[in-house]
Amino acid sequence: MKRIDLIAGARPNFMKIAPIIGALNDAKNRGSELRFRLIHTGQHYDRAMSGSFFEELGIPDPDINLEVGSGTQAEQTAGIMMAYEKILLKEKSDLCLVVGDVTSTMACSIAARKLGVPVAHVEGGIRSGDWTMPEEINRVVTDSITNWFFTTSQTANDNLRQAGVDEDRIFFVGNTMIDTLLTQLPRLRPPECWNALALEPSNYFVVTLHRPGNVDGEQGLLSLLEAIVDGTRGFPVVFPVHPRTAKQLGELGIRTPQLHYIDPLGYLEFNYLVRHARAVITDSGGITEETTVLGVPCLTLRDNTERPETITMGTNELIGTNPSNLAPALARLKAGKWKKGGIPPKWDGKTSERIVKILEQLLIGA
Incomplete structure (x- = not known):
């Protein structure tokens, strides 16, 4: 068996992690050797910002809640790193999977890599170029130490290539947030x-x-x-x-x-x-x-x-x-002159399935 730590810390993470949990459970039911441990860092810790989302999106109760709570950027980063490090020192997983660009994403990535646990970043490679945004710093730092990247667009792929990331570490899979949206539309x-x-x-x-x-x-x-x-x-x-x-x-x-x-x-x-x-x-x-x-x-x-x-x-x-x-x-x-628009490639509700299949190949050679 290979175990993955799924990191969820703040409201933007929950929509991205929910369909991955579903796809991992589906894989387990068909005999996959992948398992997961859901870790809630507690970056958003009140019920309005996290509890209701877990219920609505069918996310199970976390296996571990670090309960870091509020604080400055540095306080939250340090608190999450210290708490997650203790978890890994006690019982190490085979992969740390982070999503998005919140403080929890960066902090858990750093703690994992320092202890020799590889990192996969869902939504890797996106860039605003705006260094006044904490999220941009989180993205850049996370991607600089990530092993495998699951990307939402060709632009993200290009950003990673320009940063020197090898092609075999980039997986263009689509957008897990759209998996959640399409699943939840009837509800x-x-x-x-x-x-x-x-x-x-x-x-x-x-x-x-x-x-x-x-x-x-x-x-x-x-x-x-x-x-x-x-x-x-x-x-x-x-x-x-x-x-x-x-x-x-x-x-x-x-x-x-x-x-x-x-x-x-x-x-x-x-x-x-x-x-x-x-x-x-x-x-x-x-x-x-x-x-x-x-x-x-x-x-x-x-x-x-x-x-x-x-x-x-x-x-x-x-x-x-x-x-x-x-x-x-x-x-x-x-005046009715707004563009109609279209849907980007692979934003089709099947991104999480692609991610899990790739994780099986990377971790167990399936």
């Missing part, structure tokens, strides 16, 4: 606000904002929200508020009948809103992938993206962080 359900706000398909906008550059400065956040309200006039705007942003909004006291602040939603409810929205305005990377597959227009309030395929192939456009850029983009949308 998506309207949130409480659907009836309360009298929402109708294609007749409202969804907004998500959480990046420090957009929400930490009072004037910048105020200007963005004013531009969103002006550009979407005549339509409800639903804003599930991230905890970081909620604090800012409370201090600013921004209120308008058109803009509806709601509590963070679970996976099934949030993606129901996205699926039926006229468009999504966001600074999230993952949401741009989901809107691309769902065919929903997406306006990204960032100056760069680590997921360029959502722009070149999908429904996403980079609007930038200047609020004045929103009006012309929303005018094009209202």
Whole structure:
């Protein structure tokens, strides 16, 4: 038997790890010698940010919870490394599999490699080029010590090749987050606000904002929200508020009948809103992938993206962080001039199956 440590630490990880767990269980049922140990680092530790996602996506209770909790970037990194190192010293696995680009991804990769455990990175090779983003540092550090890369796009493959990674360590498999989306589509359900706000398909906008550059400065956040309200006039705007942003909004006291602040939603409810929205305005990377597959227009309030395929192939456009850029983009949308987009290669719901087959070949020669 060969055992894999599956690392999940923060909300963006859960959608990516869930289908891998399913594929590993399917492989076990057909006689595979692969086993796994699910390790939750506790980077997102409250129920709203992790517990409900585990239940909705069918993720089993973790075998180990490191319970690291909140802290600065350095505190979380150190806490996760120390806790995971103790686990490995007590009982080492054959592979550490990390997903995405959160602090847990980088920290567990470092701890594993220091103890001679190979690392596989799901979603390896993506780059924004923006070194002000903690996620970019996490990606680069993780990829610099990763043994095997499971990639979502040819752009990611090219990034790795340019960094000197050998071709036989790169596996273009697709996007596990899309595995989760396609699996869960029949189960998506309207949130409480659907009836309360009298929402109708294609007749409202969804907004998500959480990046420090957009929400930490009072004037910048105020200007963005004013531009969103002006550009979407005549339509409800639903804003599930991230905890970081909620604090800012409370201090600013921004209120308008058109803009509806709601509590963070679970996976099934949030993606129901996205699926039926006229468009999504966001600074999230993952949401741009989901809107691309769902065919929903997406306006990204960032100056760069680590997921360029959502722009070149999908429904996403980079609007930038200047609020004045929103009006012309929303005018094009209202005029019916937004691009239709398509689905990138291998974003077909079978990525996790490909990953598990490759892991069988790498670890047990099957």
